[in-house]
Amino acid sequence: MIKIPSNIKALIFDCDGTLVDTMPIHMDAWKIAFEMNGREFPYDFIDSLKGTPLQEIVQIYNKEFNDNIDFEKVSKIKYGLTHETIKKAKPIKPVVDVALKHHNIMPMSVASGGSEYNVHASLTSAGILNLFSPILTSKDKIPGKPKPDIFLECAKQMNVAPENCLVFEDGDFVFAHTEYDFATRNVGFEIFRFENNQAVEHWDNIQKREEPNIFGYSMVDGEHNVMDYEKTESNRMVIQSFVHDVLIQGNFENMDDYINEEHYAEHSPHVGDEFLKLSSALSKSLKDDSISV
Secondary structure (H helix, E strand, C coil): CCCCCCCCCEEEECCECCCECCHHHHHHHHHHHHHHCCCCCCHHHHHHCCCCCHHHHHHHHHHHCCCCCCHHHHHHHHHHHHHHHHHHCCECHHHHHHHHHHCCCCCEEEECCCCHHHHHHHHHHCCCHHHCCCEECHHHCCCCCCCCHHHHHHHHHHCCCHHHEEEECCCCEEEEEEEEECCCEEEEEEEEEEECCEEEEEEEEEEECCCCCCCCCCCCCCCCCCCCHHHHHHHHHHHHHHHHHHHHCCCHHHHHHCCCCCCCCCCCCCCCCCHHHHHHHHHHHHHCCCCCC
């Protein structure tokens, strides 16, 4: 049984691929919809957008592939194919067991980018529709994942602070920026890799919670709205290059190729916004691993 940390007061679940095993149904429908519109099925692209509303997926696809595939045609085919098959969805037992165990113990909600019909039909098929309130879907017109808006709205409607909510999502990797409040307060970055609904790898970096730095930035505040989703791949390449060039190779003189000094905000308690101080701190930490940045 998946254990829930003691500071968690509410649970938020994705639906497709998390509570119910519907992803094969959706991927088959996507494949047919693309092929009936004369396109090759971009499996990896669609798989990377799991949880995103259908209309947004089509918009991102058209922008990414410089295409003009028609949303109405795609949605009609896809919804038509899943209308009945979604009713045969099977529960994903390890996650559903968590929901059953905590029913009437703490608030639980569903945050899905799927249609209201598909989400309710699959949860009904799994026999767990009555466990959750609210159940938010694409009908609620909330900005879709990976933006956090739908999770924040679930927390708001359950009247629980977001930091006291635990989210269950599907995908091979889970990243979390977490504040721990056990015997002492710590802040950590957690990375988990999953296979067959179980964690198979874990990395973390945990640091003692400290007061805001001299410029007023704390270890946990800052912008959290995800924007410019279409730039994900190009941004990823910039970060990969930065890590290799600056952090691994130690070419700190190249930092201004990657970081906009005018808009830069540093959240480390040991370093302020001054660009040269960051460069100096990173350089020293490379030479002396006892130095914390």
